[in-house]
Every structure is written in C-alpha cells, then in structure tokens.
Amino acid sequence: MKFEVTILGSSSATPVYNRNPTAQLLNCNEKFYLIDCGEGTQQQLIRYGIKASKIDYVFISHLHGDHYFGLIGLLSSMHLNGRVKPIVIFGPQPLLEILELQFKYSETVIRYPIEFTAVEADTSVKIFENNDLTVETIILNHRIPCTGYQFKQKKRLRKLIIDKLEEDNIPHEYFPLLKRGIDLNLPDGRVFLNKDYTLDSDAPKSYCYCSDTLADGTYMEQIKGCTMLYHESTFLQEMLDRANQTHHTTALQAGQIAAEAGVEKLLIGHFSSRYKVLQPLLEEALSVFEHTELAIEGNTYTI
Amino acid sequence: MKFEVTILGSSSATPVYNRNPTAQLLNCNEKFYLIDCGEGTQQQLIRYGIKASKIDYVFISHLHGDHYFGLIGLLSSMHLNGRVKPIVIFGPQPLLEILELQFKYSETVIRYPIEFTAVEADTSVKIFENNDLTVETIILNHRIPCTGYQFKQKKRLRKLIIDKLEEDNIPHEYFPLLKRGIDLNLPDGRVFLNKDYTLDSDAPKSYCYCSDTLADGTYMEQIKGCTMLYHESTFLQEMLDRANQTHHTTALQAGQIAAEAGVEKLLIGHFSSRYKVLQPLLEEALSVFEHTELAIEGNTYTI
Numbered sequence: 168m169k170f171e172v173t174i175l176g177s178s179s180a181t182p183v184y185n186r187n188p189t190a191q192l193l194n195c196n197e198k199f200y201l202i203d204c205g206e207g208t209q210q211q212l213i214r215y216g217i218k219a220s221k222i223d224y225v226f227i228s229h230l231h232g233d234h235y236f237g238l239i240g241l242l243s244s245m246h247l248n249g250r251v252k253p254i255v256i257f258g259p260q261p262l263l264e265i266l267e268l269q270f271k272y273s274e275t276v277i278r279y280p281i282e283f284t285a286v287e288a289d290t291s292v293k294i295f296e297n298n299d300l301t302v303e304t305i306i307l308n309h310r311i312p313c314t315g316y317q318f319k320q321k322k323r324l325r326k327l328i329i330d331k332l333e334e335d336n337i338p339h340e341y342f343p344l345l346k347r348g349i350d351l352n353l354p355d356g357r358v359f360l361n362k363d364y365t366l367d368s369d370a371p372k373s374y375c376y377c378s379d380t381l382a383d384g385t386y387m388e389q390i391k392g393c394t395m396l397y398h399e400s401t402f403l404q405e406m407l408d409r410a411n412q413t414h415h416t417t418a419l420q421a422g423q424i425a426a427e428a429g430v431e432k433l434l435i436g437h438f439s440s441r442y443k444v445l446q447p448l449l450e451e452a453l454s455v456f457e458h459t460e461l462a463i464e465g466n467t468y469t470i
Numbered sequence: 471m472k473f474e475v476t477i478l479g480s481s482s483a484t485p486v487y488n489r490n491p492t493a494q495l496l497n498c499n500e501k502f503y504l505i506d507c508g509e510g511t512q513q514q515l516i517r518y519g520i521k522a523s524k525i526d527y528v529f530i531s532h533l534h535g536d537h538y539f540g541l542i543g544l545l546s547s548m549h550l551n552g553r554v555k556p557i558v559i560f561g562p563q564p565l566l567e568i569l570e571l572q573f574k575y576s577e578t579v580i581r582y583p584i585e586f587t588a589v590e591a592d593t594s595v596k597i598f599e600n601n602d603l604t605v606e607t608i609i610l611n612h613r614i615p616c617t618g619y620q621f622k623q624k625k626r627l628r629k630l631i632i633d634k635l636e637e638d639n640i641p642h643e644y645f646p647l648l649k650r651g652i653d654l655n656l657p658d659g660r661v662f663l664n665k666d667y668t669l670d671s672d673a674p675k676s677y678c679y680c681s682d683t684l685a686d687g688t689y690m691e692q693i694k695g696c697t698m699l700y701h702e703s704t705f706l707q708e709m710l711d712r713a714n715q716t717h718h719t720t721a722l723q724a725g726q727i728a729a730e731a732g733v734e735k736l737l738i739g740h741f742s743s744r745y746k747v748l749q750p751l752l753e754e755a756l757s758v759f760e761h762t763e764l765a766i767e768g769n770t771y772t773i
Contacts, residue, residue, distance in 0.1 A: 181547040182513050188543075206543040207510040210485050230575040236543045240491075240509040243535045244484040261575045268571060272533040272564045274614050311577050 168196045168299070170320060170372050172397070173467040175211040176203075177436040179379075179401050179415075180233050187211055187464060188233035189378060189437060191397070192222070193318060196299045200224045201241075202316065202376050208237035209244055215465050219245060224295070226302070227258030228378040229288075229313035235262065239269050246277050253280040257294055257302075259312055260285035288312035291389055305389045307380035309414045315377040317389060323368035331364055374470045375430075378437065381411065382420035387428055395470045396430040397462065399437035400448055406439075422452035422459060432470075436462030471499045471602070473623060473675050475700070476770040478514040479506075480739040482682075482704050482718075483536050490514055490767060491536035492681060492740060494700070495525070496621060499602045503527040504544075505619065505679050511540035512547055518768050522548060527598070529605070530561030531681040532591075532616035538565065542572050549580050556583040560597055560605075562615055563588035591615035594692055608692045610683035612717045618680040620692060626671035634667055677773045678733075681740065684714065685723035690731055698773045699733040700765065702740035703751055709742075725755035725762060735773075739765030 171194050176187035188205025192212075199221045201208075212219050219241060227235050235258070245254070256262070263283045270277060286294060286304055289312075295302035298321070305315030324346040332342070337359060341351055351359040372394040377386065379399055390396055401415035410417050416424075418435055425433035435452050438445055445461050452459040460468065474497050479490035491508025495515075502524045504511075515522050522544060530538045538561070548557070559565070566586045573580060589597060589607055592615075598605035601624070608618030627649035635645070640662060644654055654662040675697040680689065682702055693699055704718035713720050719727075721738060728736035736759050741748055748764050755762040763771065 180550050182516060184516050187513065206540065207513050210490065210510050210513075213485060213487050230572075232543055232546045232572065232576055236539075236546075236572075237509065240535055240539045243539075247483050259575070261571075265568075265571055265575065268564075268568055269533075269535065269539075272562070272568065272614075273535060311575075 168320070168323070170195050170374070170470045171467050172374060172395075172434075172470060173215065173217070174436065174462045174464050175208055175215070176205045177438055177462045177464055178205075178233070179399070179437040179439050181440050182207065183440040183443075185464070186438065186440075188236070190237065191376070191462075192217065193374060195318065195320065198223060198297070198299060200226065200318065202226050203228055203234040203378060204238040204241060205233045206236040206240075209241045211464070220248065220250060223252070223254060225254065225256045225258070226316050226376075227256070227262055228307070228315065228376070229309060229311055230259050230261060230265075231311065231379065234378060238262075239266055242266065242277065242281070243273075243275065245279065246275060250279045253282050255282045255284070255295075257284050257286050259288070259314070286314050288314050303389070305375060305377060305386050307377060308383050308385060309379045309381070313379055315375065315380070315386065315389075317373060317375045317393065319373040320371040322371050325361070325365035326368055328364055328366060335359070337364065372470050379415060381414045382416040382424060384424060384427070387424070390424075390428045390430065392428070393430050395432040395434060395468070396425050396428065397434045397436065398424060400435035400452060401437050401439050403442075403447060403451055418448040418451040419455060422455035425452075425456040425459070431458060433459040434462050434468055435459060471623070471626070473498050473677070473773045474770050475677060475698075475737075475773060476518065476520070477739065477765045477767050478511055478518070479508045480741055480765045480767055481508075481536070482702070482740040482742050483534075484743050485510065486743040486746075488767070489741065489743075491539070493540065494679070494765075495520065496677060498621065498623065501526060501600070501602060503529065503621065505529045506531055506537040506681060507541040507544060508536045509539040509543075512544045514767070523551065523553060526555070526557060528557065528559045528561070529619050529679075530559070530565055531610070531618065531679070532612060532614055533562050533564060533568075534614065534682065537681060541565075542569055545569065545580065545584070546576075546578065548582065549578060553582045556585050558585045558587070558598075560587050560589050562591070562617070589617050591617050606692070608678060608680060608689050610680060611686050611688060612682045612684070616682055618678065618683070618689065618692075620676060620678045620696065622676040623674040625674050628664070628668035628671055631667055631669060638662070640667065675773050682718060684717045685719040685727060687727060687730070690727070693727075693731045693733065695731070696733050698735045698737060698771065699728050699731065700737045700739065701727060703738035703755060704740050704742050706745075706750060706754055721751040721754040722758060725758035728755075728759040728762070734761065736762040737765050737771055738762060
C-alpha cells in the first residue's frame, strides 16, 4: 500500500525563490490528504503535475498565513473546474469564517460540499478514520493555537502463504477468513490452523506532522516510535534565542526530538528565508539523528 | 519620465502552467502602483527580481479571487520583512474586512499603516493624485461590483531651450519661471518672451486598466484617446455567448473597443485557461486593431 508524502512548500513565513510556503500532499493508498496550504499551493500542484481533483481531505495546522493563504484559491479553482464531490477540511474554527467571508463577497456558491470540522489545539483526539488510516491531532506549542497531525495506517489483514494453500488444496472461499486470523474447522472434520497458512501483516506505518512549534517535547508521547516524523526546523542552533522567542525549533532540536522519540526517519522543513543553502540545517540535524532528510519541494518521500 | 507596466499575471479565474492570476505593476517615475494581486503575486515579484518594498499603492478592481487572493500574503510578507512606511490601498469596501479578519486570527499587528480607501463601482471619480499622475475610476460591468482605473500623467512643465538661454545669457534663477510658461519683464526693461525659450512638454500619457467586464462600451468616454488600454480578452469570438453570460470580453471585442476609443496601443490579457496558445487571441484583436500586444508575464510595456 502506497504511503508517501510529496513536499509542495517548505519555506517559513515568507516565500523565497524556489521555496514556497508550507504544503504537503500525503498519498495513502491512492487517497490524497493535503496538509497545510500556503499561498501558491495550487500553482505548485500544477507545476508537479498533480491533479487538485484528487485531494479529498485537507488538514490545516494553524492560521498563520504561510500555512493556509492558498486554501481559498484552491477551493475556488476546484469549484470553477466543476468539482462536485465533497471535500473534508480540518482546521481551526475561524478558518471557516474566513473562507465563507471570501465566498460571500465574490458571490460564489460552491458547487460541492465543504465538510468542515474544527480542531481544538489543546487536546489530542482522533478526528478521522477510514479503511486505510486514522488521524489524531498533536498538541503543539506555537504563538497561536496550532495542531499537528498523526496519520497512522490501520493494521492490515494477515498475508496468505499462497504456495501452502495450493499445496493443501484449500478452497478460495476460505481465504478471507484466514486473512482475518481464523482457524478453520470444516464440517468434514478437517482442521486448518491459521498459523500454518498466513503471516502477520507489516506493522502499520505512521506519519507525524509537526508544523510550527516550540521544541518543548510536550508532544513526545504522540510522536513516539512513528515511522516518519516531519518536524519544522526553522533555524540553526545559533539562532536558538530567536527560535524560543518566535516559538520555533532549531534543526539540532528537531534531530534531538527525533532521537528521543525513537522515530525511524526525520524530515525537516519550514526553513527560514535567511537560509539560501540548506545543507547546514541538514548537517546539524544529522549530527544527532542519522536518518534525517531535507523536505525539498517536488520530492516524494516514502514513509 | 518612466511610465511602463510589468505583467505579473495574465490568467483568468484559475492559474494554469506559466500563467498566474491577474497582477500588474505600474512604474510611473520610479513610484510603483500594483494593479490587482492574484494568488502568487509575491512569488512573481521574487521571480522577476522586483522588491515588494517598492510598492506604495495598490488598486484592486473587484473581489473575485483571481484579482486579490495574493494581497493578504503580500501585506503579511511586507510586515515580516520590516516595512514601516504606509501602503495606500484602493478597492471594494469589503476588502478591508477580509484583510482585517485574517490579521485578527493570525494575531498579526501590522507594523506599517494601511491607508485604505473604498472605491464605488458605479461612479467614475478621481481617487488619487500626486506630483506624477492622477487616478480615476472606470465603471465596468461585471457580475459583481468591478472598477477599472485610469492612470494619467500630469502635464509636465515646459521644456527649456538651453542653447538659446545660454546664447542670450539669461540667468538660471529665471528658469523655473520660464518652465511655468511665464514671460519675463525685467526691472531693467528687458523682455524675454516664454515662447522664444521654451517648448511645450510632451502630451501627458495615460494607462487605462479594464479588468473583468462585459464589452458594452459604457466606459468608452473614460478610455477615449488613452495612450495604452489594457483590456481583458478572456475568450475568442467563437465563445461570445460564454463571454456575455460570464460578463467577459472576447479578443475581437477588445480590439473593436480599442479602435472605437482611438487609443494608441492595446494590451490584452486575462486569458481563459482553455487557451494554451495565445496567438489566436492576438490575431483576432489585431484583425480590428493594429497596435495590439499580448500581456505576457515578466514583460514590461512602455506606455
């Protein structure tokens, strides 16, 4: 099952040449989840040949413009391009008021339903679930209410050992039962033990998205052991005072958090516009956590 | 005196690859006037190496998103980049409410003054004047209130004929008077006639910006004889019904309007996303008005 994230923007606060404000597209089993939506996200989708119509879910972390100014344009274009299927949006409560005000004055009556759910920034709760994954909120600590998101794959069904099943002539109609871990006691007295015909499925993978936050580790429990952690790394450690003052994280701190949380992989982004070259940020995080990569626009990272 | 316009976006409604939504930057005597501000305008400024800090005036035509969704991001970045000097914004009254709502929820207290003036779409009035130009509104006919803008250079002072002035040893202190068209009757009885020492200045140039409108010509008086007319040309003439229905203009109609108004030059833009190649739009306008150019992003047109 595909589980990967494409970076559409990795700049903090203001865009700089070749870096757009924050936006990411998560692909889980060919369903598409947009995470944050800075200005120009719809242009980035076009640039990378991604159809906006594929997006069914949007998760906005907070109401600083570099994380949501692109949403009204994306929703408007979906409308103009004839979308009829609903879109599901999670974000801070006032987001809906902002969107509605702009639709009102453009006299736009959106053709498709917007299913909006307000998220609370001070509790961690499950906000979404489908056949593929669950989404829980992560409590972050920023200057305004800010929510991270944990996307966790569901435990898959057991894997069939086809060779063994064929060898013992086990009829196909029993396969769904075996996948669910059931032993078979047939009416004719034959017994097929599940353990002989199936293997455990892969461990469910998870992606934790921690946009703007002070690196105070209060969210440690929620990211512990995840497969891939995206963590903002706005500054180098030499700017620690500035990071604390603005409720942001340094690359070193992001690496330390990844190490402490025992995650498999770390992706760092939300780079300050002062950094034209990103290598020093990468090296700083790598110095404390080996499996770190930079969130580069247009790149897709397998979770 | 420099009087030129740089195209930052020429797409209608939705962005398409290589065409951003509408935005233009007028340079009049090294003062910068932003006309409309679609999503991604601040990225376009970066792309073309134009400092946003140079912009002191913004004119928004109407509240369809492709004409203003980029403004909140541009203003936010100006704030983050330390702007302190005021910015003057003209636009429909609700624009201020939309901006203020977004600043409120991001808890942004803008460091520089925003001097907002609401424009009325149903009257043509002078809304701005400085040493270089005057700006008057143009009444357009779109689905929602929509305002065009006429930027007209002021009549310059008369030009001195330096050789003649030196030949007759006329002191420098009289030059400002001569420039203003004054004849000199000196205390010693000498008389210097203005016509012998000065030439009339160049005729003032004007730029008329007609964003989204039905081509009903109701604004003909206001654009008559202007130096350069920017007129939207969303569709080809074969889409006339669609143009009428959506209150837009065809390239042929734009050419006809330019011809009827007796303008010197026509610039067409606001191209529908259905047109990947723009040449047919240009040819259609050229068939009725010779001095037509396409508004191509990144290009600067001398008025």
